Amino acid sequence: MKARPSRFMLGGRTYSPAASLLLATPFLLVLMLAFLLPLGMLLRESLFVPSFTVEHYRRVFDEPVYLRVMYRTIRISALVTLISLLLGYPLAAMMARTRGLMLNLLLVAVLLPLWTSVLVRTYAWLVLLQRNGVVNDLLTGLGIVDAPMQLLRTEGAVVLAMSHVLLPFVVLPLYATLRAIPDDYARAARMLGANGFAVFRHVTLPLSMPGITSGCVMVFLLALGFFVTPALIGGPQQMMLATLVQQQVTELLNWPFAGAIIGVLLLAVLGLMIVFHRVIRLDRFVGQA
Amino acid sequence: MRAAAGGAELRTGTGNGEHVGVHELVKRYGDVAAVDGVTFGVRTGEFLALLGPSGSGKTTVLMNIAGFDFPDFGRIEIGGQDVTWTPSHKRNLGMVFQRYTLFPHMTVLDNIAFPLRMRKIGRAEREERARVALRTVRLEGYGERKPAQLSGGQQQRVAMARAVVYNPEVLLMDEPLSALDKNLREEMQIEIKHLQRELGVTVIFVTHDQTEALTMADRIAVLDLGKLQQLDTPKALYEQPTSAFVAGFIGETNFWPAVASGDAVAGSELGVTLEGGERATVTAADAIRGGQKVKVAIRPENIRLSKDGAGVQASVEEAIYAGSITTLLLRSKGPTLRVRVGPDGALGEPAPGTPFTLGWQTRHARAYAA
Amino acid sequence: MRRRSELTAGRLAANAFAYGVAIFLLVPTALIVPMSFGPDRYLKFPPSGFTLEWYSAYFSDRDWLDATFFSLRIAVLTSIVATVVGALVSLALVRGRLPGKPVFELLVVGPVIVPNIAIAIATYLVFDGLKLTGTTLGFVAAHTALAMPFVVFTILASLHRYDADLERAALSCGASPLQAFTWVTLPQILPGIVSAALFAFIISFDEPVISFFISDLDHRSLPRKMFEDIDYNVSPTLAAVATVLTGLTVLALVAGHFAGRGRQASPGARRPTSGN
Ligand SMILES: Nc1ncnc2c1ncn2[C@@H]1O[C@H](COP(=O)(O)OP(=O)(O)OP(=O)(O)O)[C@@H](O)[C@H]1O
Ligand SMILES: [Mg+2]
Numbered sequence: 001m002k003a004r005p006s007r008f009m010l011g012g013r014t015y016s017p018a019a020s021l022l023l024a025t026p027f028l029l030v031l032m033l034a035f036l037l038p039l040g041m042l043l044r045e046s047l048f049v050p051s052f053t054v055e056h057y058r059r060v061f062d063e064p065v066y067l068r069v070m071y072r073t074i075r076i077s078a079l080v081t082l083i084s085l086l087l088g089y090p091l092a093a094m095m096a097r098t099r100g101l102m103l104n105l106l107l108v109a110v111l112l113p114l115w116t117s118v119l120v121r122t123y124a125w126l127v128l129l130q131r132n133g134v135v136n137d138l139l140t141g142l143g144i145v146d147a148p149m150q151l152l153r154t155e156g157a158v159v160l161a162m163s164h165v166l167l168p169f170v171v172l173p174l175y176a177t178l179r180a181i182p183d184d185y186a187r188a189a190r191m192l193g194a195n196g197f198a199v200f201r202h203v204t205l206p207l208s209m210p211g212i213t214s215g216c217v218m219v220f221l222l223a224l225g226f227f228v229t230p231a232l233i234g235g236p237q238q239m240m241l242a243t244l245v246q247q248q249v250t251e252l253l254n255w256p257f258a259g260a261i262i263g264v265l266l267l268a269v270l271g272l273m274i275v276f277h278r279v280i281r282l283d284r285f286v287g288q289a
Numbered sequence: 290m291r292a293a294a295g296g297a298e299l300r301t302g303t304g305n306g307e308h309v310g311v312h313e314l315v316k317r318y319g320d321v322a323a324v325d326g327v328t329f330g331v332r333t334g335e336f337l338a339l340l341g342p343s344g345s346g347k348t349t350v351l352m353n354i355a356g357f358d359f360p361d362f363g364r365i366e367i368g369g370q371d372v373t374w375t376p377s378h379k380r381n382l383g384m385v386f387q388r389y390t391l392f393p394h395m396t397v398l399d400n401i402a403f404p405l406r407m408r409k410i411g412r413a414e415r416e417e418r419a420r421v422a423l424r425t426v427r428l429e430g431y432g433e434r435k436p437a438q439l440s441g442g443q444q445q446r447v448a449m450a451r452a453v454v455y456n457p458e459v460l461l462m463d464e465p466l467s468a469l470d471k472n473l474r475e476e477m478q479i480e481i482k483h484l485q486r487e488l489g490v491t492v493i494f495v496t497h498d499q500t501e502a503l504t505m506a507d508r509i510a511v512l513d514l515g516k517l518q519q520l521d522t523p524k525a526l527y528e529q530p531t532s533a534f535v536a537g538f539i540g541e542t543n544f545w546p547a548v549a550s551g552d553a554v555a556g557s558e559l560g561v562t563l564e565g566g567e568r569a570t571v572t573a574a575d576a577i578r579g580g581q582k583v584k585v586a587i588r589p590e591n592i593r594l595s596k597d598g599a600g601v602q603a604s605v606e607e608a609i610y611a612g613s614i615t616t617l618l619l620r621s622k623g624p625t626l627r628v629r630v631g632p633d634g635a636l637g638e639p640a641p642g643t644p645f646t647l648g649w650q651t652r653h654a655r656a657y658a659a
Numbered sequence: 660m661r662r663r664s665e666l667t668a669g670r671l672a673a674n675a676f677a678y679g680v681a682i683f684l685l686v687p688t689a690l691i692v693p694m695s696f697g698p699d700r701y702l703k704f705p706p707s708g709f710t711l712e713w714y715s716a717y718f719s720d721r722d723w724l725d726a727t728f729f730s731l732r733i734a735v736l737t738s739i740v741a742t743v744v745g746a747l748v749s750l751a752l753v754r755g756r757l758p759g760k761p762v763f764e765l766l767v768v769g770p771v772i773v774p775n776i777a778i779a780i781a782t783y784l785v786f787d788g789l790k791l792t793g794t795t796l797g798f799v800a801a802h803t804a805l806a807m808p809f810v811v812f813t814i815l816a817s818l819h820r821y822d823a824d825l826e827r828a829a830l831s832c833g834a835s836p837l838q839a840f841t842w843v844t845l846p847q848i849l850p851g852i853v854s855a856a857l858f859a860f861i862i863s864f865d866e867p868v869i870s871f872f873i874s875d876l877d878h879r880s881l882p883r884k885m886f887e888d889i890d891y892n893v894s895p896t897l898a899a900v901a902t903v904l905t906g907l908t909v910l911a912l913v914a915g916h917f918a919g920r921g922r923q924a925s926p927g928a929r930r931p932t933s934g935n
Pocket of ligand 1: 318321322323324341342343344345346347348349350497
């Protein structure tokens, strides 16, 4: 709790406008060099090569191959979002009720994956899902299947691994939201005659809506542009947008077209952010350790 | 260095003895004027309280004097020099904040020595002066502790020691006692007052607690809605408030709506017809014309009750016993009035319904244009 | 009581499911660790024995070592640069009168919102032209931009936690803004600064997407090298690399946790008050 922070934040400041600008200059330089300038140049490629044209953007939507990739990307992302929510909600809800050592352990279980390399986690899934991997061993050992199955390079595997990688992004905001709901609401509802499910349905769920939205938008956003996991776990049949872009650039050197795909992706992301910017608390995804 | 020069020659101020001058200060935040044309002067060695309800602009005035905020219009002078745009660390002021604001990572002694360190004073002298300051606030022996190991009152005393250790010209305090509980607050009021006399420092003290202002200050500046309402000694403020706002804000007052019978200049006697129809003689606080609506202000302790004679009539509605005094709520033909009576008054504790005749000295009933 | 038992049965099921999810989060990575010590060419669980073969393969392979040291160097430099740059802009945002503040706030969140693949492709395009691919400068610049939101949010949080009046108190004591920063603000927000530096380190050291594009043949980051090897064959050496990488991350997180628990503002300075 802070005593009227805004009063002090808005009032006298330590640094003058000139000094503040000076303090922000290195930041501006770095972002210029490694963020703004590159994105600007890429979008320029997509619109002004050879001269102003929307041809590259039209191609993204005209050719069935690319449409299929886009459709698949959206489908997989939506599926991953749904699965993350269904798995993440009960976990977040339990964490919100838990205190002490157990809570810390659960937080570690969520934060550790968040901070361990995506590559390591993807690699782990590769090892588990390969033809003579742990999952197949388990399935044949239990007699569920007779012979090892092809698990890698299936859409199921891509969805599974991506859900695993992105799950923390839905758990964290949900946990923060659920934790902030005073117990008194649920108690009051119970006093008024609601049973456990009714409390959830009419009190907890509506109150946790901001967390749900925030987490789902974040997961969906990240999934749309996901590169590592689909590239390694999936095959050509599971190609998503990011891999398509990579191909265009590294194999075909088709910068304008790659730029156009990125442009479409950026528009989608921007649209989502504009619609949901009120509920998304970005600070909940970072600096949580 | 200015700091090393100490107090005496710096406290000479301008010719008229004005040490800190605030001239036509205006500060706007968006559409609201937090401070709206305030002018006042603080004399050398004076203890001035800035008093006003919440949001009246007290802190804003103080921040502009301190240099943490800069005015949209107007001027700040310290010791006759225009410091309106001088950065705060070059104004040589001392400041005590509401929440102690001791540096938590430094010991008590290091906290007190901090301003000396910033003035490049050698280690030995620093320690020596910090210890003296610590003794002044009666905390010798606590120097090696961390602020968190002190009570609230002790922390505030350390904050005071830190604010005066370098003999600043002016000491600013923004509600320094409001985080303390009542007993400690009263103790600290006396202590601050003593310290100020001892050091002879000019103090500007922000508070919204009128008792605090009345007991501590040499003069009080009353602010409301960003404007200076009155600047006077506590006694003058209490006895001759120049506006209905000040009359109502300082101490307790009964307001009785009335109509003036004739013209009067400020300070002269005025006949009025009180709400309820009775006639009375009062003092005009403003210039008033016959037939004008006025508000008559009478303090509860200035109303005399008697059993006999002609005059304004009222009857007891309720008696509220509070130890040394009893407050009576009286139903008059106009508003319900509060009257204060002593414990062993001839009246005893009157039963509800007892009728009385009300009386007052003309100078105690002040009529303000309504 | 009927209601009570119905409650506990539902809760029990929900809790069991939640614990399952928590384990699901940990298991894949956790299994890699024992498997990296197994002798089997095709990684098995449980491993059929114990060997350090894959670790010695890792530590005796020039390519792996080059990539590891390259990544370490980038990560250390990124951590330093990002923390300094991020701390400066955070100060301007919280304690300064920064003209165009909303633009800066947008810029701060930019790198988390824009998909990494977009940043990566774009950076590749520009860095290729500027001859920055495969260079330390290029990597550090790209990773610094990427780490910026995390660093700034962490430092902003510790700046907001600490009482701005402390800084004013320092100024009123005669400290210049710079002195107020070094004597008062910095010691107070140091835990946040250290966490921010560790975050930046992890982000850079683990970063796969931009590294994938701006590496060149001679200068590859560890994630880029892993990417290549995974795509090529799932050799057990990778398990050893993954274990080392995860170990380092955990170490940094633990260090960050303890740094974050370091000095707290005094209770007096944070006590909530009613009036002002
Ligand atoms: N930085 C600011 N931004 C916007 N409005 C402000 C700011 N500072 C003060 N105000 C407004 O200016 C007016 C005066 O505020 P100020 O803090 O000076 O009052 P105060 O007399 O100190 O009140 P309190 O007794 O509550 O501390 C208030 O209406 C306040 O809301
Ligand atoms: Mg105030």
